[in-house]
Amino acid sequence: MHIKPLSKPHTLTALESLVHRTSNTHCAAQLHELNKRYQLEHAFMALLNQIDHTHFECIWQYQTHHNIYINLIIITDNAVHLFKFNDYSGLHHIDGDGMLINSTTYTTHADISELHCMKYSVINVMPETSTQLPVYTKCVMFNETFMLDIHSHPGDILLKDQILPYLERMSICSKKKKKNSTISTVLVDTSVIHEIHLPDYKKGVSCPDCLALNTLNRFKSLNYCTHCNAIIDSESLFNHNISQFKAILSEQRLTRRNFAEFTAHYFPPFILTKLLNKHFQKFGTTKGAYYI
Incomplete structure (x- = not known):
C-alpha cells in the first residue's frame, strides 16, 4: 500500500518549464539531478511491482527539515526499511566517518551518513507500540560498475542485482499487517517540501513541440x-x-x-x-x- 505514492515533484515540473526561459546554469544542474533521481525511483518501483508488496506500507520521496532526502521508506509488520538510490560508478570505499568515497576521484557522498541520521529520526518518532521494530538502511547502487573495496563493510550497500532478491526476502519474512499504522501516519505528517528559488526568466509564448520561446x-x-x-x-x-x-x-x-x-x-x-x-x-x- 502506497501511503505516500510516487509522484513527479513540482520542482521538477517547474525546472522543465524553465528550460528555454532561463540560461541559469544552476537550474540546468538541478534539473539534471532531479530528473535522474525521479528515474531511479521509477526503476525501483518497477522491481517492487514484481513482488507481492500489498502488505508493505510505502512512503515515497521523504524529505526532512534538514534537507535529507530518502527515496523510499517501507514499513512491514517486523521492520522499517530506509532506501536511498544513486548511480555512482567505479571503485568506492567507506571511511571511518561512514562517508562513501570514490577511490579514484575522492568525491565524497553523504548517502550512508544521511541514512543513519534518518534511522535515528525514525526511532525518535516511533510510537511506544512500535519501538521494538528494527530500522534497516540500504544505499541502493543502480550502476552495475559500482564496486566496494574489500576493506569496507558492505552492510549498508545494495547492488543492482541484489535489489529484487532483497525485496523478495522482505515480502516472505513479513506477514499481513494493519494498514495505516501509527508510524506511517507520523512519518507522512513530518515530511516536508523544499521549494527551489526560481531565477529570473524570459516571458513569451513557448512552442509545445520544441519548447522554443517566441518563435x-x-x-x-x-x-x-x-x-x-x-x-x-x-x-x-x-x-x-x-x-x-x-x-x-x-x-x-x-x-x-x-x-x-x-x-x-x-x-x-x-x-x-x-x-x-x-x-x-x-x-x-x-x-x-x-x-x-
Whole structure:
C-alpha cells in the first residue's frame, strides 16, 4: 500500500518549464539531478511491482527539515526499511566517518551518513507500540560498475542485482499487517517540501513541440513555429503555456492579466478570455476576476 505514492515533484515540473526561459546554469544542474533521481525511483518501483508488496506500507520521496532526502521508506509488520538510490560508478570505499568515497576521484557522498541520521529520526518518532521494530538502511547502487573495496563493510550497500532478491526476502519474512499504522501516519505528517528559488526568466509564448520561446507566428486559429516548423492550434498552445504558468508561478493566481504578461501578450484579449472561460471556472468581480 502506497501511503505516500510516487509522484513527479513540482520542482521538477517547474525546472522543465524553465528550460528555454532561463540560461541559469544552476537550474540546468538541478534539473539534471532531479530528473535522474525521479528515474531511479521509477526503476525501483518497477522491481517492487514484481513482488507481492500489498502488505508493505510505502512512503515515497521523504524529505526532512534538514534537507535529507530518502527515496523510499517501507514499513512491514517486523521492520522499517530506509532506501536511498544513486548511480555512482567505479571503485568506492567507506571511511571511518561512514562517508562513501570514490577511490579514484575522492568525491565524497553523504548517502550512508544521511541514512543513519534518518534511522535515528525514525526511532525518535516511533510510537511506544512500535519501538521494538528494527530500522534497516540500504544505499541502493543502480550502476552495475559500482564496486566496494574489500576493506569496507558492505552492510549498508545494495547492488543492482541484489535489489529484487532483497525485496523478495522482505515480502516472505513479513506477514499481513494493519494498514495505516501509527508510524506511517507520523512519518507522512513530518515530511516536508523544499521549494527551489526560481531565477529570473524570459516571458513569451513557448512552442509545445520544441519548447522554443517566441518563435511562433499566428494566423487565425493556427500558429506556426519558425524553429521546428510545427503548426499548432491555439487551444493546444494555450494549454501548454498554462501548464508552464502553473509550474513556474504556482503561488500566483491565474488571471487574464498575469497570463497575458507571462506570454508577452501573444494571445489577443478576446481569444484569451474565451480560452480561460472554456477551461477554467471564473471567480471574483470583473476587475479582480481569477480562474481556477
